[in-house]
Amino acid sequence: MRIVPEAIIKDHISREDSFEAVEQVFASMAARSAYNFPVIREAIGHADALYGFKSGFDRNALNLGLKSGGYWPGNSEKGLTNHQSTVFLFDADTGKCSAIVGGNLLTALRTAAAAAVSVAHLARKDAEVLGIVGAGHQASFQLRAVAEQRDFKKVVAWNRSPEKLATLEQVARELGLPFEAVSVEDLCAQSDVIVTITSSFDAIIHSDQVRPGTHIACMGTDTKGKQEVDAALVARSSVFTDEIAQSTTIGEAQHAVAIGSLSEAAIVELGAVINGAHPGRGSADEVTLFDGTGVGLQDLAVAATVVERASKAGAAIDVDF
Template identity: 60%
Template sequence: MGGMQTDAHKLTIVPEGMIADLLTRQAAFDAVEKVFASMASGEARNFPVVRAALGHEDALYGFKGGFDRAGGVLGLKAGGYWPHNLERRGLINHQSTVLLFDPDSGRVNAMVGGNLLTALRTAAASSVSIKHLARDDAKTLGMIGAGHQSAFQLRAALEIRDFEKVIGWNLHPDKLGSLAQVAKSMGVPFEAVPLERMTEADVIISITSSFNAVLMADHVSPGTHVACMGTDTIGKQEVEVALLAKASVFTDEVAQSVSIGEAQHAISMGLITETDVKQIGAVISGSHVGRQSDDEITLFDGTGVGLQDLAVADSIVKAAVAQGLATVVQL
C-alpha cells in the first residue's frame, strides 16, 4: 500500500435551490468572460460533446466537459431536455448537474445543480458579446423569442448597458408579457413589434429553438450587434444566412459554431468559411480588434460550451464555501 493517499476527501454539494442566492449575474459574467479569454489563448479546451436521444420520454441526454488550465477547473455537465417535464411533473424541461474534479488527482470535488446555472451562463455569454462588440451608443435592444431563457437574457443585457428602450417579437405575441415585466422592473419601456421593426434595434438577442430562419438580413440595420443564442444543434437556425454573409461573425468556439451553431448553414452554402468565424475570447484578450466601424454588423454565435458551465459552477462552489452554505460530505 506504500505511496497511496489515505487523506480524508471531501465532496462539496451545492443544490439547485441555493444557486439563486449564491450566483450573481456579475459573477456569472466575470466567469464566462474569463473562460472565453482562456479558450482563445489555448489555456482552456472543451472536450467533444456527447448527445443522444434516450428513446425514453422523448428525451435528449448528453455530456459537455472541458479543462481550463488557467482557472484550474476540470469537469462536466450531464443532462439534457425532457420535453414532457412541465406538463407531467411540474419540472422545467431542461435538467442538468455539474461535476467538478481535482485536475491534479482526478478525484471528484463538487456537485452543483445545473438548471439555473445554465440559464445564467447563457445570458452571461450574450452580455459579454454586447460589452465587447456592440456600439458604445447602442440605445434600443431587440428581443426575439419569449421562452424560459429570454427573461434571463434581457436582465443580463439591461445590466451591461444603459438601453433606453426594449422592443420584442415572439411567434406567439401573448407570451411577451414576461419580457415586458422584466423591462418594467428595470425601468425601461417595452414595446411588442413586428419583425420588420427590428431595424430600430442597435442590439438584437435571438433566443428561440427555431429550425427555420426568423430574423432576416433586411431586419437588421447597419451597425447592429446580433447575439444568436438559440442554435446549438444540427438543423437549428434563427437568422438568414445572408445576415452572416454581411456580418463580422464571432463565436464562443469555432468548431461548434461551424458544426452545430448558426454558422453551419452559411458555411454549407459557401457564403462564409470557417476562417471567417472568430473567437470572442480573442476580442476580450485584445488579440482581435472586434468591431471596426459604427456601420459594421457584428454577430455572436453563442453555441454554449461546457467550459462556461464549469467556470460558473466553480464560482458558485467558492461562494457557497466562503458563506458556509455548502453541504460537505466526507468520501
C-alpha cells in the first residue's frame, strides 16, 4: 500500500491534471462506465462536525474507493482547515487497500476543476467578466481554475464580510485581472460567468438579477436545505449537473424540484455535453446553470493521479499492509 501525505500533494498534481481527471469522470458517468454509491453525511453530535463518505467505482480507470471526511467549524481556531478529508483507494481486482491519500487540497482542486469544466463547455466564448460569490477557502481555487477557461477582462466579487475579499483581490492581480468588490446586484449586472461558493441556506442571487447569456456554476450546495440561488433562477435556466440524483436531493436544484418548477427530466448530465450526446448551450441568450454537488468519483480520479505521479517520483511511502 502507498501513502501520499497531505504535505506533498501540491508537488504531484496541477490544475490541468485536475481538470482532465474531472472532465473524464463526467464523461465516464454519462457513458455509464462509472457510478457513485449513495452519499453518507451526518452530524456526529460532537464539535458541531459534519462527517461522511463519498465513494464509487470507475470501470474504465479501475478507480475504486472512498473519501472520508467532513466539516469541523472550530478547526480554524486550531490552525487547521475546517474541511478535513482522506481518500482511500482499493485494488479493483482484489479489494486490497492500495493507497491512502491526503484529501484536503485534492477536494479543493477537484471542486474548482468541476466549475472550470462547466465553464469550458457551457459559458459563452466571448465571456469577459467573471463574478465570484463567496470568499472562503475554496474561492481562490475557483478563481484560478475558472479564469483559465475564457479570456476574462475583469473579476468582480461579493462576500457577506467584504474584508475577506482581500485574498481574492490578490489572486486576481496575480492573474493580471482588474478586481472590483461589488454588491450582488452589480455583480449579476456585470458578469458573464458567475461562480457561487458559499455555505448559504438562503438564496443570495435571484432570477431578476441575472442577465441573459450568463453561465452560473453553483458549487456550494451539497446538503439538504442549502441554497445559493432562488428556485425561479434554476427553473429559468438550462440546468446541468454532475449527478442528477444528488442535484435533486442535496444540490441547488432541490428547491425548484420540490415546488414543481423544474422536473428531474429537464436536468442534463454535464458528461453528456462532453461526450457529444447533448449540444450544451443552445444560444447566446440562454442562461446555463451547473449544479456542482461534488461526487466521490472526482476524488478518486485526482487521488489516483497523485498516487501515480508521487510513485514515479519516489515520493509515495510504501507500507506493508
